[in-house]
Amino acid sequence: MSDWTQISGGVTAPKGYRAAGIIAGLKPSGLPDLALIVSEVDAIAAGVFTTSHVRAACVDYCREQLQAKPTARAILCNAGQANAATGLPGIIDAQESAQLIAQALNISSDLVLLASTGVIGQRIKMDALRSGIPRLVESASETGSAAAAKAIATTDLVTKSVALETMIGDRPVRIGGIAKGSGMIHPNMATMLAFVTCDAAVSPQLWQQMLSRAADQSFNQVTVDGDTSTNDSLIALANGQSRTPAITEMGAEAEKLEAMLTKVCTDLAKAIARDGEGATCLIEVRVTGASHNEAARRVARTIAGSSLVKSAIFGRDPNWGRIAGAAGRAGVPFNQEELQIRLGDLLLLKNGQPQAFDRQAASQYLKQQADASIGSPADPSTGNGATQSIDHPVVISVGVGTGSGHGMAWGCDLSYDYVKINAEYTT
Amino acid sequence: MSDWTQISGGVTAPKGYRAAGIIAGLKPSGLPDLALIVSEVDAIAAGVFTTSHVRAACVDYCREQLQAKPTARAILCNAGQANAATGLPGIIDAQESAQLIAQALNISSDLVLLASTGVIGQRIKMDALRSGIPRLVESASETGSAAAAKAIATTDLVTKSVALETMIGDRPVRIGGIAKGSGMIHPNMATMLAFVTCDAAVSPQLWQQMLSRAADQSFNQVTVDGDTSTNDSLIALANGQSRTPAITEMGAEAEKLEAMLTKVCTDLAKAIARDGEGATCLIEVRVTGASHNEAARRVARTIAGSSLVKSAIFGRDPNWGRIAGAAGRAGVPFNQEELQIRLGDLLLLKNGQPQAFDRQAASQYLKQQADASIGSPADPSTGNGATQSIDHPVVISVGVGTGSGHGMAWGCDLSYDYVKINAEYTT
Structure with a gap:
């Protein structure tokens, strides 16, 4: 296609x-x-x-x-x-x-x-x-x-x-x-x-x-x-x-x-x-195994929108417990014994159980994706505007079962600057 | 009662x-x-x-x-x-x-x-x-x-x-x-x-x-x-x-x-x-005029949970546009020409239209409620723990119509410390 x-x-x-x-x-x-x-x-x-x-x-x-x-x-x-x-x-x-x-x-x-x-x-x-x-x-x-x-x-x-x-x-x-x-x-x-x-x-x-x-x-x-x-x-x-x-x-x-x-x-x-206020990276959440696509999209949206997940990513912290928590509260029924969570290529949770994984590598992955998405600043001499890359998202992959429903959602991390931007405006 | x-x-x-x-x-x-x-x-x-x-x-x-x-x-x-x-x-x-x-x-x-x-x-x-x-x-x-x-x-x-x-x-x-x-x-x-x-x-x-x-x-x-x-x-x-x-x-x-x-x-x-992570104050949202109580509670929850409202309150900014925006997206139908918003005693929006109000006084109200809710720190000499007051919330009152449905919700402001607490934990 x-x-x-x-x-x-x-x-x-x-x-x-x-x-x-x-x-x-x-x-x-x-x-x-x-x-x-x-x-x-x-x-x-x-x-x-x-x-x-x-x-x-x-x-x-x-x-x-x-x-x-x-x-x-x-x-x-x-x-x-x-x-x-x-x-x-x-x-x-x-x-x-x-x-x-x-x-x-x-x-x-x-x-x-x-x-x-x-x-x-x-x-x-x-x-x-x-x-x-x-x-x-x-x-x-x-x-x-x-x-x-x-x-x-x-x-x-x-x-x-x-x-x-x-x-x-x-x-x-x-x-x-x-x-x-x-x-x-x-x-x-x-x-x-x-x-x-x-x-x-x-x-x-x-x-x-x-x-x-x-x-x-x-x-x-x-x-x-x-x-x-x-x-x-x-x-x-x-x-x-x-x-x-x-x-x-x-x-x-x-x-x-x-x-x-x-x-x-x-x-x-x-x-x-990617250009979310204060964001340092783009987050892509991929959900598979749901009973239908809208169910998968809902789980993906909930994870991408979780303040706890977003601040963990800002902290470069592979905190899978928050991802599991957000998946669980999305309002989409699933069997927690079938829950799987990956961060990039790293398997963090399988069949609802924590896996041993290289925390250093996971944290490094988060850092590297953020760095790769920065782009270039505006160039006043040429008049070219600033750029950002959407090609290096932090990818969170979540499996919630064996259904064929799948979906994606996008968000960004939650940083000090989000609060700064939104708190420091004085009417 | x-x-x-x-x-x-x-x-x-x-x-x-x-x-x-x-x-x-x-x-x-x-x-x-x-x-x-x-x-x-x-x-x-x-x-x-x-x-x-x-x-x-x-x-x-x-x-x-x-x-x-x-x-x-x-x-x-x-x-x-x-x-x-x-x-x-x-x-x-x-x-x-x-x-x-x-x-x-x-x-x-x-x-x-x-x-x-x-x-x-x-x-x-x-x-x-x-x-x-x-x-x-x-x-x-x-x-x-x-x-x-x-x-x-x-x-x-x-x-x-x-x-x-x-x-x-x-x-x-x-x-x-x-x-x-x-x-x-x-x-x-x-x-x-x-x-x-x-x-x-x-x-x-x-x-x-x-x-x-x-x-x-x-x-x-x-x-x-x-x-x-x-x-x-x-x-x-x-x-x-x-x-x-x-x-x-x-x-x-x-x-x-x-x-x-x-x-x-x-x-x-x-x-x-009040003890929300990084919070500096308690927010109480009171909604009236909905068609039934659960509708009112839903509007109240949405406002209390809005990151934009929460960061405005942290900034002591009487930003009623964000309150109106959150009310509107709560999934509860209402006529925007009937929307009313008060912050403490100050009327900010009436019949869906901005009112002239004393911004200084509104900002002062936010500051004063936060100060009054601080309580006392823990006292190591007596062994008494820290205290906080729930008796001085920032009160946001929202009218969405002429129905009899009413409800309240509580939240706290969104501060740098929330991000700090949740980002700086490294697994």
Whole structure:
């Protein structure tokens, strides 16, 4: 299934997309804060949004738009103000934002989707947004993905971007994505956002199904601190500009496309976990032997989200008792006599019983994976941003029985800096 | 309902109980590590145990005993080794422990209940236990509660003990309790344990129902780090030695007894939260306006358990956006236009909209409650242990609508020391 190649270009790698990111003056820091993704033709649009009962205006806005009509031309995203807990004025701001970008692009406003990230309880700085929009539209280009990725970031240390290409029939099909998020976040800089573009032609229903399944295996399996935000949004467009035949039902081509979509989402999700506030490494939890996949995913999520497991990993401590404890409380029944735990290649627990293992080697493994994931800092002389690697996770493998259910989850370690970042903001 | 008085004596305050705590040599630290509670007559016994699927041998042992016969004479508790993930040898150790204490007390071994706390994956040091038991039984006395409370502790900074008295008819009835727990804990020193004694006469079924309901409002509403342990146990005995008429069905007297039982459990639960690893204060979350009590309790638990809320409180930051965010993701539907948030007496959010409030005063409130909860350090000259106050929680009040459902939860703040305690243990 994995016959894709990694390419550059992020959300503008697929055909028929432009993107932009500018400084509109929304963030107090003066960093880029307004992003746009545009498809040159109407694209099939799908979305997955926060399940929180406290939601930003843009989330309700997108849900309603997509319910009414699953097509879009543009995604507008502001950073700085979350426009959550802002009541009716916030809803009006969202509607005006959509109208402004529609006018500037000369499209119908019901083809605009919205996302916000920033401080909860703050309305969007509409004056700055109004004056920024013409510049934003003007700067949109086929190489604008990196600028957009930068403009949706808040406390992110690195930007998150990926693009893949595969062949459907004899023509290339591409999917690109950008994301932001690193905890729910200092100072309330809420939110995980991800925008995905694709140039395949897919039916709306199938595209939404593919996206929902991909989200279940990727973004919904990431935990930094367990705090779902008011603004979490994943939006995916498919505009058909690859000129490949329309995919309208499941089959070999649909599976190929879905696998690539899942990979894009998973890479973005891992990048978010790796960039978790204060994190020094990426943790990947692989669970097998459950009665079904969702059971396995639940166990994986619980382990990846355990504060005790996370702080043990930060301490480079192969503390399997905490992993067993977290597995046990996940709400998934299993026979503890069948529990197995591996850290990297080292077997720590077998048939529910502790194994003799080389503690030094286990601790060394944790250290080495953390070191390998550091990446490079930002280079002010070239303008290149900081990087982190998602290719060297700390791998925790857990077997809970003999079932065929399996699943993965990603998280990061819990460090002093997490507390520092989240405690030392003073309102 | 609250016509009780606080008395001293812990689990030996009620009539007909003795207790002991000794140094048996189970803990590497050389601190007290073996505790016993004995009723002079057969007592009605009820229990609430961890829901984890990875459980200590003592948990399965107690569940089976209580299912077969809801009576007990003795509770034996060891600290140092959790006897969890120890397989068949662990089960045999548990059985032998029960037999040894039964022989020493000259009672049937099916009248013994067991609890363990300590390192997961380690079997009880049976040689030390065997040689300790005669001394333990010999030292059991009507003033032994404090010694028992000390012997069940692991990383606890303070011992937890409470006793209350009320009148049923014209005779005093007493309930006492001791507990341990401060996170799921360094280094795997798992577990929340609580033992409650009562001298009322209650029918077994009613006593179990009362205990389950009390646990739902107290221990099940406490969160330090979200990590349910393999060994969590709450055991309650009622031996009838107050010579009051037997309570066999709900009614005024049963309600009075249950209210006092709930108060004992709640005070112990709060003490556990206050002593959370690295905590500088106790947090009490009060939720009203939900459709039913369990919905309110769930919202309260989610807020009390949010890493973001906890680190904001540590930073003395009245960050209501995080409280709103946690409320929203609790899985309980509500209308965000009805959300209200108070910190102490200060109104931060009303009808889902931010209110102007005195941030300085809010931050000052957080600081003052933390300062007031510090208590006194241990006094080596008098032998008195350290104390902490549960009477000055940081109170977060949240309204989610107009329903009659209400509930509370308790937690503590998230500090550098939590990470330090849990990361810096090296196996």
